[in-house]
Amino acid sequence: MTQPGRVAAITGAASGIGFTSAERLAADGFTVLMIDRSDAVAERAAELRAKGHDIDIFVGDLVKSETIDAIRDHLAERHGRCDVLLNNAGVSSRTHGQEPSFQKTTREDWEFVFAVNLTAPFLLSQAIFPLMQEKQWGRIINISSRAGRTLVRRTGVPYHASKAGIIGLTRALAGLGGRHGITANTIAPGRIVTPLSATSPEDAIADNLRQIPVRRLGTTHDIASAVSFLASEESSFITGATLDVNGGGFVA
Helix, strand or coil: CCCCCCEEEEECCCCHHHHHHHHHHHHCCCEEEEEECCCHHHHHHHHHHHCCCCEEEEECCCCCHHHHHHHHHHHHHHHCCCCEEEECCCCCCCECCECCCCCCCCHHHHHHHHHHHHHHHHHHHHHHHHHHHHHCCEEEEEECCHHHCCCCCCCCHHHHHHHHHHHHHHHHHHHHHHHHCEEEEEEEECCECCCCHHHCCHHHHHHHHHCCCCCCCECHHHHHHHHHHHCCHHHCCCCCCEEEECCCCCCC
């Protein structure tokens, strides 16, 4: 799925799904802009450059509106395009693997989770859409969750709601982008082995594993493979879809 000359922007790219997806898209031939609020993204980018990949970085907090504008300007001025946007950055309100109390969830908690999980993907898509429209080709890929499709214990109401919202956003973007050669799709991962998921209690992980028909947890490579396909020419007739990558843990 080689895509020479094309540019992919990935949020939350310093670790987990974001980093593995950056490596995969770079291997596919994309120039990859790795976006993260952590300075660690520079070290991770250096790892990929050492393998011969074409990598750029941007450090910024997606909660700040000026960051969105700066990312758009960076892409326009340095690369002149953005062909793939992977909205991967996300946060959860859970604490030490325990489900937060619905009654004790504060407005501040709610707004922070939504700011990262839903508002930032909306604003970035809005900002970058014209760059894709100019080329009459684009792929917007949003990372939701099994919690956006069904009840998942211990994740909390804000997370559930924001991850369901990203699916609705994706459908709206699909309707807007189709005539411009822009597709928009969602990936809804199940339990994936990441630094964040590793903080869950062992009993929670074991309980989750029992619910997965293929009897294993997912890996970041499982998600990156789906990203690679949705970012390719081969996916051009797929838009507005939600791809459940969860080993059968949720069957629609």
